[in-house]
Amino acid sequence: ETRNEATPCQTFKKELSQPAVFIPVDRLPEIQEARLKLPILAEEQVVMEAVRENPCTVLCGETGSGKTTQVPQFLYEAGYASGDGIIGITEPRRVAAVSMSQRVAKEMNLSSRVVSYQIRYEGNVSNETKIKFMTDGVLLKEIQKDFLLQKYSVIIIDEAHERSVYTDILIGLLSRIVPLRNKKGHPMKLLVMSATLRIEDFTENRKLFPVPPPVIKVESRQFPVTVHFNKRTPMEDYAGEVFRKTCKIHRMLPPGGILVFLTGQAEVHSVCWRLRKAFPFRPNCTETGKEDQDTSEDRRSFKKTKQKKTVSLPRIDLDNYSALPVDEGDEDRQAGIGDEEEGSDLDLELGDEPGVSEEKSDPSLPLYVLPLYSLLPPEQQAKVFRPPPAGTRLCVVATNVAETSLTIPGIKYVVDCGRVKKRFYDRVTGVSSFKVDWTSQASANQRAGRAGRTEPGHCYRLYSSAVFGDFKEFSEAEITRRPVDDLVLQMKDLNIEKVVNFPFPTPPSSEALVSAENLLLSLGALEEPPPSGRLKDMERARLSCPITSLGRVMASFPVAPRYAKILALGNQQDCLPYVITLVAAMTVREIFQELDRPAGSEEENSRLAQRRARQAQMKRLWAGQGASLQLGDLMVMLGAVGASEFAGCTPKFCEENGLRYKAMIEIRRLRGQLTTTVNAVCPKAGLFLDNKMAPPTESQVRCLRQIVLAGLGDHLARRVQAEDLLDPKWRNGYKTPLLDDPVFIHPSSPLFKILPEFVVYQEVMETSKMYMRGVSAVEQDWIPQLLPQYCHFGKPLETPAPYLCPETGRVKCHRDSTFFRVGWQLPAVEM
Ligand code: ADP
């Protein structure tokens, strides 16, 4: 077995056919010793030759084989950062970008000024930086500034198997940028690093790489992992099951670290707290002790998750340009798993230890419990890499960030809840949310593999083998699961007009692309193609429209295009601070506490009724009177945010008035960020974040209603007319262009009693009925003026061909006209 006797780079570099530069690195002896054990070291020569001889190379290997930490060092030593370019590495997750830059700096004995990172909100890049770790969104943003990425001599796309949307798009873009750089005589290299799964999406895709890139496989040692399935599958309290199983392992099994997989931050804290309570560990050293004992946050989370077992979070669009805000991802990795068996000797069934309660504190068995998730501060994250204090067992409670991005040393046992928190997108409304769902088989195998890095291990799956059999084989690429209007806008901003021809590793459906182009056209973000006689030509032309200057402004806002349009129109009558607040509130969603749930006891019921009454009273107050009432639900949001900010946005204020504290904090952060972006786009706006905003005046409210109409134009609804009322299901109903069935104003809306003839809405949610959310009233006269793209002006509705408006020379296409679909007729309007 010569594999692990890696050739020290110094020796082989002399043997290279072409003499290469060699930049010495002064590593500490213990670092050098650890490096030489990594499987990738044996492949250094192969990797470097492939990179030298090919513009693009694919490298795949097991997690922990040393790809992320070592390959940047190989490139550095070979001189890729000593000319006029530096080495760039992208990660889909912030946590990986930060911790990997720190690790590589440490291994190379260089400062963070030389080996640096850049993530969305922070970074330590300097003019000395040679190796730069960043999130994929950061590099995408840099491409928007300099398409040829001139400051890099090599780009490494790491964790490509995660198939994050930005990683996919970056690979597509770089497949074109690299040949362009070569043609210009300023060559750049691309290295795609991935786990060993499904690399065919990259290598066999001729549209992406006309010449297939060489694939280098790093073999690594994986010890057998015995997989134990549960007989039963807990559906509800799986976090409790995770806790109990971890207690059993700790009590009964030989030494070795435990790695626990859960789905989200709150669960992680809750389980940490229970484990620390069960197996207290009191360090007498001061170094790590203080933070380790600080369990207050864990306790808070425990209380919270105890009440609410399934986690479902609203999506925050803060991260359009950065790593994902919560731990999630597509897990396409296969681990070298040993024999799977049910009911082996070590299989622990619950209740096999009578008389011992796990909740009872047992200080004789100290457990060193550490949380690990994306948003944990880096210094806390770094602890998982250090050996646990003497006499304790390490137990890391993690989200799926520990699945592929980070390798934790010394893990022998894995406890897998089998679930993952995922984004779900609604194809009709484009709305998304986070839900807990089963993971995929590939992902579960990857989790199990974490137990076999240093010696044979065990994986406890808290679900039955039948449930495992029903898991999807792989998770799908994110890009196929969501609407793409924001991506299409970003691409158009990069002057990629024919998005259909873009070399996506996995293309989104053409249906998704067409509806994205149509939405962007109607928002005015794209240029309408010149009129042409044939509908077919028109359709084709509509798929390659260039971006407008409005579109460029919209592309600079990190929110969905409809809301970006609202922001872009917001600089009128001093409305911008209100517009920013509205967009932030609409993006965060669910700002009110859900108080409609049936409660248990009488006492609880009356308490809930009181809180509901208080919430309703506040909603009425925030909705205002007269003109502001017409802004409807959006006025309520504006009033709620205004009031809570005025009161200092305290948990107490939110609790008393039926607001979700977390949502209010998110809105505050997003308002800050949007204010900064607006100031950058429009310096003369000179905005600042005002937490003592006065309510908008009557004319400002009117202006806000028009701005909202212009952005939400495709979400216009009209109250049903007399002829439809023959069918009782249409009573008080509204017609929309997207749906055949009526939609309704929710009884909690201030517009419920008013039933305006025309409204716009944020989204339609189906509960007991199809309800519109975020409803605002609009005046009929405004529609043809603000949304001419949806109107016919005095022509009969039957006209099948696109209609050229003689006044403006613009084409009106009937087929997707709102008014055509719902049969509205508007008076002809002077343009
Ligand atoms: P890969 O990218 O192939 O998954 P890595 O380069 O991330 O592999 O990891 C290689 C080795 O370096 C692993 O054994 C891992 O445990 C170790 N390692 C990574 N980061 C740290 C760190 N911050 N501290 C100590 N060891 C680390």
Ligand code: MG
């Ligand atoms: Mg890695």
